[in-house]
Amino acid sequence: SSTMSVKLNALNSDSYIEVSQYRDQHFKGNRYEQEKLLKQSNTLYVGNLSFYTTEEQVHELFSKCGDVKRIIIGLDKVKKTACGFCFVEYYTRGDAENAMRFVNGTRLDDRIIRTDWDAGFKEGRQYGRGKSGGQVRDEYRQDYDPARGGYGKLAQQHRSTERPNSF
């Protein structure tokens, strides 16, 4: 038997391109179908963007891994303005894999961004799913993030109901 065909599992580690635990709850299909699509996908979800990050900036960064087919900026469902995520679709899977290896976890617009495999863009998925219109994570977070609308939506509500100090 050929010695060349030996693939040493210990040496084939490519952990950055592995599919994560996240599954889209709105996905139309079963878990198996979703996983299959994730494993073949050329599309990445990109998270933790500033609300001010532009399509141009995303294009410049992600083009370092290959030709970008299209970018869809995530929008607040109500305001229709950018709400801090996007989809990047490449022409080939190999290019997307390089983005997972070399762009994920680095900075865009001074923020560490996250990339993850996506089953593929479908109309409607460009909108945030939080109650207020933005992303779910911005509903509940407690910290102050000026690039993502300040305090989380819930925290903002609490703040506005607090009585101002009076003398």
Add this chain to the structure above:
Amino acid sequence: MSRRRHSDENDGGQAHKRRRTSEPIEIEDRLESLICRVGEKSTSSLESNLEGLAGVLEADLPNYKNKILRILCAVARLLPEKLTVYTTLVGLLNARNYNFGGEFVEAMIRQLKETLKNNLYNEAVYLVRFLSDLVNCHVIAAPSMVVMFENFVSVTQEEDVPQVRSDWFVYVVLSCLPWVGKELYEKKDVEMDRLLSQIEGYLKRRVKTHVPMLQVWTAEKPHPQEEYLDCLWAQIQKLKKDRWQERHILRPYIAFDSVLCEALQHNLPPFTPPGHMPDAQYPIPRVIFRMFDYTDAPEGPVMPGSHSAERFVIEENLHCIIKTHWRERKTCAAQLLSYPGKNKIPLNYHIVEVIFGELFQLPLPPHIDVMYTTLLIELCKLQPGSLPQVLAQATEMLYMRLDTMNTTCIDRFINWFSHHLSNFQFRWSWDDWADCLTLDLEKPKPKFVKEVLEKSMRLSYHQRIVDLVPPTFSALIPAEPIFSFKYGDESGTSLPGYPVSITVSNAIKNRASNEEILAILKEVPNPNQEDDDDEGESFNPLKIDVFLQTLLHLAAKSFSHSFSALGKFHEILKNLTESDDGKLHILKVVYEVWRNHPQMIAVLVDKMIRTQIVDCAAVANWLFSQDMAHEFTRLFIWEILHSTIRKMNKHVQKIQNELEEAKDKLEKQQHKRVAPRDSGDDEDMEKNSEEDEEGQLEEQIERLQEKVESAQSEQKNLFLVIFQRFIMLLTEHLVRCETGSVDISTPWYKNCIERLQQIFLMHHGTIQQYMGTLENLLFTAELDHHILAVYQQFCALQL
């Protein structure tokens, strides 16, 4: 299951590793794991781990011999940075089981033959080096190793073979000597002297036309950029002078000498180098990248000299570590920083030099450019107190030497530096580079800073760059990337196209149909024609101008808006650009409106090629046109050109793949037909439908064949256009300088001639198939020798 996308503690995928270290179920997996992991950080010493592992493997030999053989052969080929760890292991096994040692050597020889047959020359080097180190472990008898080397070197006597073939055999022999030179000289010094003398003779008569094309810097100072065989020869010469005393390589087998010297050795079977095959792809020559010497690392251990064997071994090992771990930047960085023997060398300097060496390698880096950026960031994270300073020092040095740096390398430097800065809030001491402000803006230093600021702007925004640099740098700040609408301001109202632009704009906003818009455009006067009798079918530049300016202005908000516009009005655009003139003019207009936003120009051109509004040759002609001459040295021009060539190449590749697939399908069909089958009433029907299918496939193959030929013809034409344009421009410049008795070496000339080189280097695989045409039509002996030299250097890469 968590619904959140990512926990913020994880930085990429490697957290998974922690969860994955479960017990391997199969014994084979366990063996693989044990063997692969030996030598890594451990509470026990390397020696005791090797001893222990040898015992385990010896016990498993009766049942798992073949598996163990295959794993060991694989690590020899795939983990060259751990060479001596595994040769020691094999040595211990051989001492315990002579037959196993013999079988291993045989398996290695078989593997060596296979790697050579498959053009895996770099891996073959590692295999030969492994065999040579087995001499040190008393597994292989020194005289038989010398015989193998003699067979390799005899390839230099072959006639009518490419130089790169004999280069490789000489390289293999020389590159083993740091490991085994001492031992071979002790046993067979006469033969070895003869060998080295033969090599010396060969190196003297080698042709080195290719060197200028592969050097990162053209200057010899401060560090000569040596051809790789010359450098290795100098290193071996010095090693020989030092009586083969080599102190850097980690040699675990020394600790086991008493055990190993009791072992019986095997003789290598006679190995005849496989003959030259016409489709062989030998490695192309290299130039050794040097940017540091011992004066650059003032504190701590001394950096081994450029002609020391130590330098060779360190660089080899660091390159191998990157080759093994490039996909996993955390592991890669950790492995580089835990290099054995790191306390005796200025490791950070070696790492930075090796990484830049790969990034700037000509023709192409071994891995994708962005990997190096991310790896350096990772290294800075792991060594925050020392590595960033070395990196800053390196950046400063690279800046200082820009005047003699190859243009392609400057491109990569620009892209690396701007991307790197974007990860560190663009913090840099720009004032240190104020010297570039006094120079002509076309000179390398100010040009570099200008391009860096432009790229930095793309990753941020214009005001950020304005705020970033001292006000003295204002001439180098990129323009604000806004649309230039000629029909938009006061002066526009008097232009001939103005009225129609208003009508068209309203029509588009009111969602008029394509027919309606075309009708409106019919009203645009044609400046190219005297009378209006013409039906308006011929090329009307003003029509294109009015429509496209208006459309792109409406869609200027973002890339997506502009793409959507191109898509919606595709029919009209195709109509307007039917002729070559039309295609050229549409590109002109795109440039005119977006000349302050080169990034937008690039993405629009890309879209227009993909939607066949323009073709690749039109883009090439446009970039080389007189209208674009003033932008000719800007980076974005070359990014567009190379992107265009790549699209063409991918297009041809795609159709070729489709053809191959169809041919495979037909072959399978034909085999099915020939195979005997159970007869039945359905046989006739089946037979007919199968013949139909075959007929369809044959038709499809014929069509695809035509498509391939047509695509290849378009590809060849593209390269011809590009090379022709280069020759015209360069010849013009050279003639002008000659008649005016002016020095030809202007910044423009340096840029242009190196851009020509770049075409050859970046697409050398594709261009090889058109060599005949190029030589007959373009790169003939009548050409100015400056231009012809570039072509000859390119040819020398595979001679």
